[in-house]
Amino acid sequence: xxxxxxxxxxxxxxxxxxxxxxxxxxxxxxxxxxxxxxxxxxxxxxxxxxxxxxxxxxxxxxxxxxxxxxxxxxxxxxxxxxxxxxxxxxxxxxxxxxxxxxxxxxxxxxxxxxxxxxxxxxxxxxxxxxxxxxxxxxxxxxxxxxxxxxxxxxxxxxxxxxxxxxxxxxxxxxxxxxxxxxx
Numbered sequence: 676x677x678x679x680x681x682x683x684x685x686x687x688x689x690x691x692x693x694x695x696x697x698x699x700x701x702x703x704x705x706x707x708x709x710x711x712x713x714x715x716x717x718x719x720x721x722x723x724x725x726x727x728x729x730x731x732x733x734x735x736x737x738x739x740x741x742x743x744x745x746x747x748x749x750x751x752x753x754x755x756x757x758x759x760x761x762x763x764x765x766x767x768x769x770x771x772x773x774x775x776x777x778x779x780x781x782x783x784x785x786x787x788x789x790x791x792x793x794x795x796x797x798x799x800x801x802x803x804x805x806x807x808x809x810x811x812x813x814x815x816x817x818x819x820x821x822x823x824x825x826x827x828x829x830x831x832x833x834x835x836x837x838x839x840x841x842x843x844x845x846x847x848x849x850x851x852x853x854x855x856x857x858x
Contacts, residue, residue: 731813738809745780751790772843773798797839 711719763771775794782791783799792799807825814820845853 728817731817734809734813742780742784745777746784748777749781750777751781769847770843772839774846797835797842801835 761771761774763769764774773795776798779791779795779798782788782794783802788799804825804827811820811822811825814822848854
């Protein structure tokens with residue numbers, strides 16, 4: 676690499692640190708980086724010593740626990756006069772953005788996709804993408820698999836979040852045809 680005109684180092688390096696331009700490796704103003712506390716050092720040591728499959732296995736455990744909860748609790752079989760378990764629905768009577776997600780998962784796990792989509796269409800739509808992203812990440816972390824990357828642009832993510840916001844608002848409107856979205 677050619678040296679920069681000031682002779683401070685290779686071209687593209689920031690004068691504050693050795694990283695690329697705009698990415699200082701030391702805090703500006705000459706303050707040293709704070710030393711990590713005991714808990715941070717413990718977690719870092721634990722991470723360095725753990726096998727590479729431990730984090731994906733822990734994530735699989737969390738997903739399995741959520742699916743087990745959905746299967747055991749049977750959220751689709753609730754009494755009509757039961758109080759809602761969602762704090763937003765309990766206090767305002769409105770469906771939250773995730774309302775129906777647990778019931779949709781229960782129906783997906785039982786293979787009833789139309790009923791799952793009835794409870795939360797966007798969750799059912801996003802599920803295959805999330806599953807592939809998880810398998811690609813976990814396979815790479817645990818076994819070094821190099822699955823084709825699913826590249827999702829920020830515009831697509833923004834569009835999905837805007838659709839989710841619109842869905843969350845429309846499902847709470849009290850007149851037809853939006854009342855069919857209410858669960």
